[in-house]
Amino acid sequence: xxxxxxxxxxxxxxxxxxxAARRISEALSGGSGSSSLVEGVPTFTFRRGTEEFVxxxxxxxxxxxxxPFKERSVYPIFDAEWYRLDLVEKGNASAAxxxxxxxxxxxxxxxxxxxxxxxxxxxxxxFNLLRYACEGKEExxxxxxxxxxxxxxxxxxxxxxxxRSGQGLAKAxxxxxxxxxxxxxxxxxxxxxxxxASAGGYRMVSIGRVQGPTLKFVVEREAEVQEFVPMxxxxxxxxxxxxxxxxxATYSKERIETVVEAVRVREECQGxxxxxxxxxxxVSWLPPNPPFNIGDLQREAYRAFGYPPSRxxxxxxxxxxxxxxxxxxxxxxxxxxxxxxxxxxxxxxxxADYSKEAGAILRGELNPVEGTKVDSAHPAIHPTxxxxxxxxxxxxxxxxxxxxxxxxxxxAPPAKREKISVVIAVERHEFHVExxxxxxxxxxxxxxxxxxxxxxxxxxxxxxxRLRVAQVHVExxxxxxxxxxxxxxLLEKMEREGIGTKATRADTISTLLARGYISGxxxxxxxxxxxxxxxxxxxxxxxxxxxxxxxIEGRLxxxxxxxxxxxxxxxxxVRSITEQMLALRADQEAIGHRLGEASTAIRVAANSLGPCPxxxxxxxxxxxxxxTGKRFVGCTSYQNxxxxxxxxxxxxxxxxxxKPCRRCSWPVIYVMGGGxxxxxxxxxxxxxxxxxRDEVQTV
Amino acid sequence: MKCRLCDxxxxxxxxxxxxxxxxxxxxxxxxxxxxxxxxxxxxxxDRVITNAxxxxxxxxxxxxxxxxxxxxxxx
Numbered sequence: 001x002x003x004x005x006x007x008x009x010x011x012x013x014x015x016x017x018x019x020a021a022r023r024i025s026e027a028l029s030g031g032s033g034s035s036s037l038v039e040g041v042p043t044f045t046f047r048r049g050t051e052e053f054v055x056x057x058x059x060x061x062x063x064x065x066x067x068p069f070k071e072r073s074v075y076p077i078f079d080a081e082w083y084r085l086d087l088v089e090k091g092n093a094s095a096a097x098x099x100x101x102x103x104x105x106x107x108x109x110x111x112x113x114x115x116x117x118x119x120x121x122x123x124x125x126x127f128n129l130l131r132y133a134c135e136g137k138e139e140x141x142x143x144x145x146x147x148x149x150x151x152x153x154x155x156x157x158x159x160x161x162x163x164r165s166g167q168g169l170a171k172a173x174x175x176x177x178x179x180x181x182x183x184x185x186x187x188x189x190x191x192x193x194x195x196x197a198s199a200g201g202y203r204m205v206s207i208g209r210v211q212g213p214t215l216k217f218v219v220e221r222e223a224e225v226q227e228f229v230p231m232x233x234x235x236x237x238x239x240x241x242x243x244x245x246x247x248x249a250t251y252s253k254e255r256i257e258t259v260v261e262a263v264r265v266r267e268e269c270q271g272x273x274x275x276x277x278x279x280x281x282x283v284s285w286l287p288p289n290p291p292f293n294i295g296d297l298q299r300e301a302y303r304a305f306g307y308p309p310s311r312x313x314x315x316x317x318x319x320x321x322x323x324x325x326x327x328x329x330x331x332x333x334x335x336x337x338x339x340x341x342x343x344x345x346x347x348x349x350x351x352a353d354y355s356k357e358a359g360a361i362l363r364g365e366l367n368p369v370e371g372t373k374v375d376s377a378h379p380a381i382h383p384t385x386x387x388x389x390x391x392x393x394x395x396x397x398x399x400x401x402x403x404x405x406x407x408x409x410x411x412a413p414p415a416k417r418e419k420i421s422v423v424i425a426v427e428r429h430e431f432h433v434e435x436x437x438x439x440x441x442x443x444x445x446x447x448x449x450x451x452x453x454x455x456x457x458x459x460x461x462x463x464x465x466r467l468r469v470a471q472v473h474v475e476x477x478x479x480x481x482x483x484x485x486x487x488x489x490l491l492e493k494m495e496r497e498g499i500g501t502k503a504t505r506a507d508t509i510s511t512l513l514a515r516g517y518i519s520g521x522x523x524x525x526x527x528x529x530x531x532x533x534x535x536x537x538x539x540x541x542x543x544x545x546x547x548x549x550x551x552i553e554g555r556l557x558x559x560x561x562x563x564x565x566x567x568x569x570x571x572x573x574v575r576s577i578t579e580q581m582l583a584l585r586a587d588q589e590a591i592g593h594r595l596g597e598a599s600t601a602i603r604v605a606a607n608s609l610g611p612c613p614x615x616x617x618x619x620x621x622x623x624x625x626x627x628t629g630k631r632f633v634g635c636t637s638y639q640n641x642x643x644x645x646x647x648x649x650x651x652x653x654x655x656x657x658x659k660p661c662r663r664c665s666w667p668v669i670y671v672m673g674g675g676x677x678x679x680x681x682x683x684x685x686x687x688x689x690x691x692x693r694d695e696v697q698t699v
Numbered sequence: 700m701k702c703r704l705c706d707x708x709x710x711x712x713x714x715x716x717x718x719x720x721x722x723x724x725x726x727x728x729x730x731x732x733x734x735x736x737x738x739x740x741x742x743x744x745d746r747v748i749t750n751a752x753x754x755x756x757x758x759x760x761x762x763x764x765x766x767x768x769x770x771x772x773x774x
Binding site for chain 2: 067222224225226227228229230231232233257258259478479480594597668
């Protein structure tokens with residue numbers, strides 16, 4: 001029976017994503033349900049016992065906080081409200097359809113189940129649909145909680161679905177959205193309008209509650225890097241010989257501060273004989289690393305594969321929706337027994353890649369190693385044991401393998417390492433040499449693909465052995481300057497400082513990159529990013545300090561636990577935002593001058609494609625024709641007589657590759673939009689363009 | 700007023716970034732003297748400039764200071 005034909009009396013299940021809706025329907029119906037389109041949205045219908053169910057889904061957030069004016073020159077704005085996403089983001093037809101579908105289905109429903117992801121965002125999505133599209137059903141609705149989309153867990157979670165005792169999570173989620181909107185819109189508009197007044201054209205300069213302090217970390221690190229003056233020191237190593245045996249040992253003082261001292265060590269040891277005064281052997285047992293929470297997974301994927309944190313999160317979510325792993329947005333490093341380890345391991349045993357390892361683990365006791373971090377909503381990330389029915393793409397396959405191997409390693413014994421430490425005395429000087437090797441791999445047998453220690457053997461010597469000092473090397477060294485952040489280490493810093501949430505940190509970094517505040521693999525600050533922080537530091541420092549953001553995070557946690565009133569938090573935030581805005585407004589002209597210059601420089605740099613290969617003096621840039629509105633390439637030396645120009649694709653965004661064409665030396669661009677980015681030489685007469693066909697390659 | 704070494708605004712000759720870097724370069728000299736026993740100011744600056752670990756702002760300040768020394772020697 002199609003959902004359109006419902007006369008009433010069914011239970012409406014609201015999910016966060018279409019894949020989750022399909023899985024829930026399959027699990028609860030045992031595959032006997034039917035699907036239909038309601039307002040163009042796939043909807044699933046089935047009977048379970050005497051009860052009829054209709055399952056539909058959102059597509060992430062379908063409501064968003066906005067202001068009634070939607071006019072970028074208006075601020076302050078404190079009367080923000082929740083609006084349908086299609087009214088906030090013009091043309092978001094998907095949100096409109098999904099709301100219309102839920103609204104229509106709600107009319108015939110007797111009972112409601114919120115089956116969105118069980119976390120702050122999921123709770124907010126479900127709450128909003130129940131309140132607005134279902135017209136006030138948020139209080140009586142049941143809550144189905146699950147951490148995996150396996151049939152077993154879904155059936156169990158619907159069997160125990162109960163009304164929420166409170167709405168802490170949803171209240172915290174809604175307060176966070178409201179607060180972040182007011183924070184971002186007011187302070188960004190204050191900065192943007194200052195910059196616009198100075199630059200003469202609209203300049204978007206944004207700042208967010210978490211964005212500001214995060215950007216400041218990068219700016220501070222950049223200053224440390226750029227101001228750095230290296231200090232010299234010396235490192236001394238002795239090469240010892242006895243018969244055919246030869247070993248290199250490091251001087252006991254690893255860092256010698258003066259050249260005089262380093263040279264003295266060499267003079268006093270060179271050509272002498274040393275005695276082995278101590279040989280210490282030891283064994284250490286090294287336990288597996290704890291189970292993955294989202295931060296650990298993002299760091300490990302960056303280290304092993306170079307995936308930015310936001311990409312790892314996206315891949316993990318796809319694996320979750322495919323029912324292959326548990327819910328990834330978790331802070332937990334715990335694996336409760338309710339996970340049913342034997343079932344998961346038996347599932348993995350069915351897969352050729354893990355059959356041997358899972359089988360070996362199943363023969364032992366199943367007590368996984370756990371970490372200290374807890375998350376009341378979900379356990380640590382783990383495989384479900386379900387076989388990937390379809391072929392995973394390479395990124396999914398890699399991440400899945402890492403998650404499975406990490407999980408398997410948790411049940412394995414510690415790795416055993418043998419260590420040896422030797423001390424050689426040459427008169428009053430001491431040299432040390434250490435070696436270690438893995439003698440029992442333990443958990444490394446499962447996870448060694450992603451983690452290993454270097455083995456270094458030490459020649460066999462015993463106490464009292466006499467060794468000739470063949471050489472003493474004195475090496476001049478310099479302190480290394482600090483490393484810039486990369487996306488992974490910045491995420492770690494945010495975690496340590498307690499700003500943002502596990503679900504949003506990666507997005508914050510992506511936003512800073514998209515805004516042009518930071519750039520590169522090793523994150524460097526742009527002139528605009530630096531100006532934003534300088535302006536904020538001078539006029540309204542609290543918007544870029546961690547303290548305020550951390551305090552707000554703490555209070556949002558309080559709202560979640562229902563020990564703090566969300567409305568009071570918003571009132572306090574309004575006071576704080578007003579203070580910062582007044583401070584920014586007081587210095588509007590000076591701020592505008594600085595930001596306007598920096599944002600113009602960024603815009604000019606973004607439009608610049610590279611040096612003009614014809615006149616060799618100007619540079620080619622993207623120009624938009626005032627007459628036709630079309631964009632094209634032109635030379636900055638046009639006024640001096642260079643008429644070089646070329647057409648450009650009119651759709652998609654353009655980014656200079658910074659590498660000239662190998663055939664003609666004209667700039668090469670990437671055209672992005674829709675599918676894969678395209679690489680294109682802008683020279684219409686490039687020798688590589690045969691028969692009028694552009695040299696177009698996927699990147 | 701613009702910084703002598705970059706486009707940033709400056710209260711005096713240098714912007715606050717280059718001013719701080721200058722402080723680092725000057726403070727570093729005493730440590731280099733201690734480390735090498737003796738090293739003259741010009742050699743120190745030359746080595747700071749060519750050292751791969753030196754930060755860009757510190758390098759620019761050291762170049763400015765070397766330029767000044769050269770100007771002084773000419774006169």
